Amino acid sequence: MIRLEDITVKFNEFVALDNINVQVKEGEFFTFLGPSGCGKTTTLRVIAGFIQPASGKVYVRGEDITPVPIEERNIGIVFQSYALFPTMTVRDNIAFGLKIKKMKAADIAEKVADIANRVDLSQEQLGKAVSQLSGGQQQRVAIARALVTEPAIICMDEPLSNLDAKLRVQLRNELKRMQQNFGITTIYVTHDQEEALTLSDRIAVFNKGVIEQVGTPNEVYNHSSTEFVCNFIGDINQLEPALVAKINEAKPLLHTNQTHYIRLERVAVNQEGNEGALTIKGLIKSREYYGMYIKYTVQTPAQTIRAIVRNDGVSIYELGQQVQVSIKAEDVMSYPQKEAGQ
Amino acid sequence: MRTGSRWLKPENIFRLFGLGLFIYLFFGFMILPNVNTLTQIFSTKNAAGEADPFAVIRFFFAGSMGTYVLNSLKLAIGLVITVNVVGISVVLLTEYFDIKGARILRMGYMTTLIYSGVALVTGYLFLYDNNGILTTALHNAYPHVDKNWFSGFNAVMFTMTFATTSNHMLFLRNAIRNIDFNTVEAARNLGARPMKVLLKVVFPTLIPTLFSLTVMTFITGLCAMSAPTLLGFDSINPEIVRLAGSSVADEAFPQARAALLSIILALFTIVLLTGLSAYERRGHYLSVSKTKAKLVKQKIHNPIARAFEHIYAYVLFVIYMTPVVMIIVFSFQTYSAIRMKTLDLGNWTLLNFFGKADYSYLTSRGTYRVREGAVSGLFSNADTLGGIRISFILSAIAAALACVIVVVAVNYIFKNKKKGVILEYALLFPWLLPTILICYSYRTYFNSTDVWYVGNTNLYYMQNVRLLIIIAYTVVKLPFSLRMIKAAYYAIDDELEDAARNLGAGGLATMMKVKLPIILPSVLAVFALNFNALFTEYDMGATFASSYGTTYAMVMQSMTREEGLYGFNVNASGRRAASTVFVMIVSGLVLYLVYGVGARDLGERLALKEKRRQRRQKVLHKLGTKKKTKNLAA
Numbered sequence: 001m002i003r004l005e006d007i008t009v010k011f012n013e014f015v016a017l018d019n020i021n022v023q024v025k026e027g028e029f030f031t032f033l034g035p036s037g038c039g040k041t042t043t044l045r046v047i048a049g050f051i052q053p054a055s056g057k058v059y060v061r062g063e064d065i066t067p068v069p070i071e072e073r074n075i076g077i078v079f080q081s082y083a084l085f086p087t088m089t090v091r092d093n094i095a096f097g098l099k100i101k102k103m104k105a106a107d108i109a110e111k112v113a114d115i116a117n118r119v120d121l122s123q124e125q126l127g128k129a130v131s132q133l134s135g136g137q138q139q140r141v142a143i144a145r146a147l148v149t150e151p152a153i154i155c156m157d158e159p160l161s162n163l164d165a166k167l168r169v170q171l172r173n174e175l176k177r178m179q180q181n182f183g184i185t186t187i188y189v190t191h192d193q194e195e196a197l198t199l200s201d202r203i204a205v206f207n208k209g210v211i212e213q214v215g216t217p218n219e220v221y222n223h224s225s226t227e228f229v230c231n232f233i234g235d236i237n238q239l240e241p242a243l244v245a246k247i248n249e250a251k252p253l254l255h256t257n258q259t260h261y262i263r264l265e266r267v268a269v270n271q272e273g274n275e276g277a278l279t280i281k282g283l284i285k286s287r288e289y290y291g292m293y294i295k296y297t298v299q300t301p302a303q304t305i306r307a308i309v310r311n312d313g314v315s316i317y318e319l320g321q322q323v324q325v326s327i328k329a330e331d332v333m334s335y336p337q338k339e340a341g342q
Numbered sequence: 343m344r345t346g347s348r349w350l351k352p353e354n355i356f357r358l359f360g361l362g363l364f365i366y367l368f369f370g371f372m373i374l375p376n377v378n379t380l381t382q383i384f385s386t387k388n389a390a391g392e393a394d395p396f397a398v399i400r401f402f403f404a405g406s407m408g409t410y411v412l413n414s415l416k417l418a419i420g421l422v423i424t425v426n427v428v429g430i431s432v433v434l435l436t437e438y439f440d441i442k443g444a445r446i447l448r449m450g451y452m453t454t455l456i457y458s459g460v461a462l463v464t465g466y467l468f469l470y471d472n473n474g475i476l477t478t479a480l481h482n483a484y485p486h487v488d489k490n491w492f493s494g495f496n497a498v499m500f501t502m503t504f505a506t507t508s509n510h511m512l513f514l515r516n517a518i519r520n521i522d523f524n525t526v527e528a529a530r531n532l533g534a535r536p537m538k539v540l541l542k543v544v545f546p547t548l549i550p551t552l553f554s555l556t557v558m559t560f561i562t563g564l565c566a567m568s569a570p571t572l573l574g575f576d577s578i579n580p581e582i583v584r585l586a587g588s589s590v591a592d593e594a595f596p597q598a599r600a601a602l603l604s605i606i607l608a609l610f611t612i613v614l615l616t617g618l619s620a621y622e623r624r625g626h627y628l629s630v631s632k633t634k635a636k637l638v639k640q641k642i643h644n645p646i647a648r649a650f651e652h653i654y655a656y657v658l659f660v661i662y663m664t665p666v667v668m669i670i671v672f673s674f675q676t677y678s679a680i681r682m683k684t685l686d687l688g689n690w691t692l693l694n695f696f697g698k699a700d701y702s703y704l705t706s707r708g709t710y711r712v713r714e715g716a717v718s719g720l721f722s723n724a725d726t727l728g729g730i731r732i733s734f735i736l737s738a739i740a741a742a743l744a745c746v747i748v749v750v751a752v753n754y755i756f757k758n759k760k761k762g763v764i765l766e767y768a769l770l771f772p773w774l775l776p777t778i779l780i781c782y783s784y785r786t787y788f789n790s791t792d793v794w795y796v797g798n799t800n801l802y803y804m805q806n807v808r809l810l811i812i813i814a815y816t817v818v819k820l821p822f823s824l825r826m827i828k829a830a831y832y833a834i835d836d837e838l839e840d841a842a843r844n845l846g847a848g849g850l851a852t853m854m855k856v857k858l859p860i861i862l863p864s865v866l867a868v869f870a871l872n873f874n875a876l877f878t879e880y881d882m883g884a885t886f887a888s889s890y891g892t893t894y895a896m897v898m899q900s901m902t903r904e905e906g907l908y909g910f911n912v913n914a915s916g917r918r919a920a921s922t923v924f925v926m927i928v929s930g931l932v933l934y935l936v937y938g939v940g941a942r943d944l945g946e947r948l949a950l951k952e953k954r955r956q957r958r959q960k961v962l963h964k965l966g967t968k969k970k971t972k973n974l975a976a
Contacts, residue, residue, distance in 0.1 A: 048844060050840055050843075070843045070844055071843055071844070071845075071846040071847065071848065072846075075844070076844070077840070077841065077844045079837040079840065079841055080837070081835055081837050083835060083837035083838045083840065083841035085838060085841075085842075085856055085859075085860075086860060086943065086944065087856075087859035087860055087862075087944055088859075088944070089944070089948070096842070096845050096847075096855075097845035097846055100845060100846040100847050100851060101846060127948070128945070128948065129943065129944035129945035129947075129948050130944075130945075131943055131944065131945035132945045132948070132949070145841075145845070149845065149846070
């Protein structure tokens with residue numbers, strides 16, 4: 001559906017995107033994930049046509065759209081700020097693109113009513129000013145405005161970042177439902193890993209203008225292909241050589257010339273230890289209570305290690321209490337050690 | 343071939359035309375006339391008719407010309423002190439301290455926003471000059487009181503002090519309202535007493551605003567025109583206007599002297615504004631608060647201090663309000679009541695506003711003579727009506743032109759950050775020049791048929807002067823319009839433009855359908871404020887001093903003279919009062935439209951519309967019910 005081929009973007013001397021190659025399938029919910037300044041929004045703007053790449057091509061359904069002007073690309077965008085026109089009513093905002101296309105008034109009215117219905121906007125809300133709507137409703141208007149012109153692709157640039165935590169989770173689910181209903185190819189930009197993991201069919205993880213990994217949420221989370229992805233997604237423990245040596249004593253699987261990581265939920269903390277895993281004694285150093293789970297920091301003779309334990313309401317350990325920490329060699333993710341200066 | 347066709351693209355032709363127009367306007371109407379004024383200084387001739395380039399400079403140091411400069415400086419320095427004392431007082435009293443009747447007091451202190459310049463000075467004269475209502479009342483009560491007390495330096499200082507505090511009421515008031523109250527609470531919590539908080543926490547945050555206000559007040563004092571002219575004080579601007587109208591036959595090289603004084607004024611302005619902008623560039627106090635708390639008014643607990651605070655506030659209120667109330671009241675009084683300086687509560691009239699009446703008076707021969715239509719209302723007097731018409735048309739055209747030029751320019755400035763800077767500085771250029779210099783330069787430079795780029799037409803000749811006034815008004819209003827409209831442009835989120843383009847809109851459609859509607863309230867506000875200022879503008883009209891460009895302010899100023907002489911102009915004082923009331927209404931209406939109606943966003947407008955609809959339905963429903971009941975009863 002969308003293919004980015006060797007895309008490079010430069011801002012003066014700064015290389016914002018360096019030889020980006022990625023393919024998005026028809027109907028896919030594809031997410032660009034990465035920290036601020038990594039190039040994800042720049043890539044989105046290249047696809048939409050706001051930025052012309054220094055080199056490389058953008059293909060949509062096999063057609064090279066790199067030289068096509070923004071207004072002729074047929075790509076809908078939901079902006080981070082929603083970019084709703086404040087001087088227009090909700091109805092006029094949604095109808096804007098149709099009016100520009102000089103459609104008949106009756107057709108515009110029909111299309112606006114239809115799209116409003118599909119994104120759950122009432123007739124009454126259509127007559128309101130955008131400033132009279134809540135954040136969630138404004139997001140719906142932005143989506144409706146982007147979809148009403150029936151674009152081939154919809155791009156969303158951190159559309160949930162302006163909302164409070166609770167609404168964000170609620171709208172995240174709605175967004176996914178809407179995308180499935182419309183069946184439209186969606187490119188979603190976010191720096192929020194949880195958002196990316198819950199929404200996406202596939203994720204491209206960006207770092208310093210390059211794509212580090214493209215994969216399903218499970219691939220990216222459990223089989224991170226680079227040290228950056230492994231560190232960026234989820235919380236993680238880096239294993240010290242002393243602990244690696246101990247794990248190897250139990251099961252010699254880890255190379256000593258590599259850097260090893262283990263996710264917090266893969267570290268077991270209990271009183272009796274786990275069979276088939278390295279089990280070492282430790283003392284509870286700190287405890288963070290999250291309700292559904294508890295995060296412990298445990299001091300072992302080898303290193304301090306953090307772990308997440310499901311809150312069963314029974315096994316809640318006190319500070320200073322002795323526990324057993326179990327780690328399986330299979331759960332460890334290993335990467336080649338960085339050379340000096342890297 | 344390819345190069346040629348590329349250059350023939352419509353946008354390139356449009357760009358080239360724009361560049362040509364910009365160069366024409368900038369050099370033709372900003373640079374050349376003023377450079378001509380500068381050269382006038384050095385083009386003097388001695389008695390023998392030989393060129394003597396430094397004659398006027400020698401004259402300046404040898405003669406009394408320096409007095410005008412010193413007087414203007416004296417006025418400017420004096421005003422900096424008095425305006426700041428009164429301005430800071432009125433703002434603190436209404437915004438910072440908890441005082442009884444603050445709302446009423448604020449309204450009183452803000453009256454200078456709706457009448458200023460000639461309207462205000464003539465209003466003050468109406469009360470305080472040797473024939474004024476209050477002076478007469480005072481003299482009747484205390485015969486030893488000097489009837490001419492309200493003239494010269496003291497009168498100018500008094501009038502301008504209260505006239506100029508309107509800037510404090512606008513800008514210092516905003517600065518105080520923006521103070522984060524948490525900082526005040528924090529200081530109190532750390533043991534500071536209220537006065538200490540005011541001096542150590544509140545004042546430092548106001549210093550940038552106060553600095554700007556001080557510079558603006560200084561420039562206002564230096565460039566004062568209407569007050570010194572009407573109250574008789576020898577300062578630079580009235581002297582420039584006098585010299586501009588003088589001839590070589592009357593005195594030594596008057597034009598060169600006027601030019602020199604204009605340039606001196608410009609140098610002062612340039613130095614002050616450069617200092618101000620350097621200070622502004624240094625950066626200011628910025629609130630680091632993420633959750634700003636609204637200022638809670640501070641109560642003075644010491645009963646003596648509290649009593650003093652109230653007495654001071656209300657004395658100022660009386661000073662501000664007396665002219666306003668008296669002018670409004672006397673504008674509805676008959677000419678005989680005004681002449682007797684007594685309020686005739688049983689005899690009110692609208693004659694000062696509308697209609698005409700004959701006037702019979704006793705001649706020196708002991709016979710009565712009737713002068714037809716000698717008593718005329720503001721809207722029935724040909725001169726006044728003519729002034730209003732001229733001012734209305736010229737101000738409206740110039741205010742609109744300034745807005746159109748600036749909107750187009752700002753769009754270019756935001757799109758072309760580097761090249762836009764040149765355009766921005768060119769539009770801010772008139773700020774460096776006193777308005778008097780610009781007008782004087784236009785008057786002398788375009789008073790010839792030698793200026794090729796205006797088609798060798800004398801623009802100072804007959805009706806052409808109106809075009810010259812429009813150009814001058816527009817040029818003078820460009821810097822203010824630019825600052826205001828540019829600030830409004832910052833409110834346009836870049837993503838809105840991206841969104842419009844993404845939805846298929848081209849450059850022009852994005853401008854007309856998305857950007858312009860967003861900035862339109864600000865553009866209309868700038869138009870209204872420009873119009874307001876120009877409608878009662880006196881300085882420029884007086885500098886042009888043409889019978890074809892007699893503005894409303896000039897008519898108002900002329901009303902102070904020759905009242906009732908030979909049975910003419912009988913109710914000039916009444917019409918003057920009515921004029922001031924009219925100016926107040928126009929200004930008040932403009933301010934209401936700008937800050938009241940214009941400030942509403944679409945949401946508020948729709949909510950208001952809905953409210954009105956509901957109210958209408960309620961009334962219709964009630965009427966329907968009543969009708970039904972009646973029918974049933976029948």
